[in-house]
Amino acid sequence: MVAKKETREVVVVTGGNGLIGKNFLSAIASSGRVAIGCDLDEISHKDLQSQTDSGEIASVVMNIVEPESVNAAIAEIHQRYGRIDALVNAAYPRNSSFGDAFFDVDFHSFCDNVNLQLGGYFLTSQKFSKYFVEQGRGVLVNLASIYGCVAPRFELYEGTAMGMPVEYPLVKSAIIQLTQYLAVTLKGTGVRANCISPGGILDGQDHNFLERYKSCCSSKGMLNPEDLNSTLLYLLAEESRYVNGQNIIVDDGFVL
Numbered sequence: 001m002v003a004k005k006e007t008r009e010v011v012v013v014t015g016g017n018g019l020i021g022k023n024f025l026s027a028i029a030s031s032g033r034v035a036i037g038c039d040l041d042e043i044s045h046k047d048l049q050s051q052t053d054s055g056e057i058a059s060v061v062m063n064i065v066e067p068e069s070v071n072a073a074i075a076e077i078h079q080r081y082g083r084i085d086a087l088v089n090a091a092y093p094r095n096s097s098f099g100d101a102f103f104d105v106d107f108h109s110f111c112d113n114v115n116l117q118l119g120g121y122f123l124t125s126q127k128f129s130k131y132f133v134e135q136g137r138g139v140l141v142n143l144a145s146i147y148g149c150v151a152p153r154f155e156l157y158e159g160t161a162m163g164m165p166v167e168y169p170l171v172k173s174a175i176i177q178l179t180q181y182l183a184v185t186l187k188g189t190g191v192r193a194n195c196i197s198p199g200g201i202l203d204g205q206d207h208n209f210l211e212r213y214k215s216c217c218s219s220k221g222m223l224n225p226e227d228l229n230s231t232l233l234y235l236l237a238e239e240s241r242y243v244n245g246q247n248i249i250v251d252d253g254f255v256l
């Protein structure tokens with residue numbers, strides 16, 4: 001039973017407790033939409049304003065690698081709002097071995113990380129797009145990365161605890177392909193799928209790394225999560241209705 005028909009657009013963000021996800025929830029709510037943060041735990045509202053002038057932030061627990069959990073979340077959101085307008089895939093599941101040096105990566109751990117990250121994006125895309133097709137409209141936005149577009153630049157990480165795990169570029173390039181696959185599969189249904197590939201996001205990284213990274217860019221270097229918002233809002237909006245299957249790189253020129 002549907003409680004009420006929501007008049008505002010309802011946008012689901014997986015990984016809503018994360019660095020990028022949390023920022024997206026604020027941007028979506030500030031644009032007058034209902035932003036639903038879906039994560040392994042309830043979205044922590046302490047640094048988020050749950051009610052803006054016209055929008056709202058809400059929370060639904062969802063594990064993106066559990067089919068029953070994804071089904072239950074869709075059912076709960078539909079029951080609460082009677083509509084879902086968009087899915088933004090911004091979760092980042094990985095196991096405790098993620099980040100091991102290439103020659104130390106255990107095969108089973110490798111498969112696990114690929115299944116978690118790529119499998120999770122596949123699962124939510126599949127389940128939500130089925131809902132969207134039945135509804136006759138919907139928007140999918142997947143978060144990929146610059147490292148889905150260019151070879152790793154290992155020299156940037158030298159002398160730091162950071163690195164570029166082998167699974168990451170493989171998953172991210174596959175997410176760009178998944179997005180194209182979705183766009184083609186969903187042609188003519190009123191549902192479209194696009195990708196954002198961000199550059200690195202500032203999060204207290206090593207100073208030397210930041211300087212080296214910046215030397216690859218046009219002006220700022222690593223970005224703030226907010227620097228992705230206008231691209232996300234564009235892809236969610238009617239103005240981008242003819243943009244489909246695309247990967248928009250937001251990286252201050254890093255890949256050039």
Ligand SMILES: NC(=O)c1ccc[n+]([C@@H]2O[C@H](COP(=O)([O-])OP(=O)(O)OC[C@H]3O[C@@H](n4cnc5c(N)ncnc54)[C@H](O)[C@@H]3O)[C@@H](O)[C@H]2O)c1
Nearest residue numbers: 015017018019020039040063064091092093143145200201
């Ligand atoms: N941070 C960056 O520099 C950067 C750069 C480019 C692309 N990205 C991409 O952006 C996305 C978000 O990255 P982030 O930095 O915000 O990550 P993050 O680690 O800060 O947040 C990820 C969130 O995903 C949640 N999550 C993990 N497993 C989950 C599961 N099974 N089901 C539901 N939620 C789960 C976590 O609880 C966490 O809240 C990822 O796809 C990442 O690859 C990040």
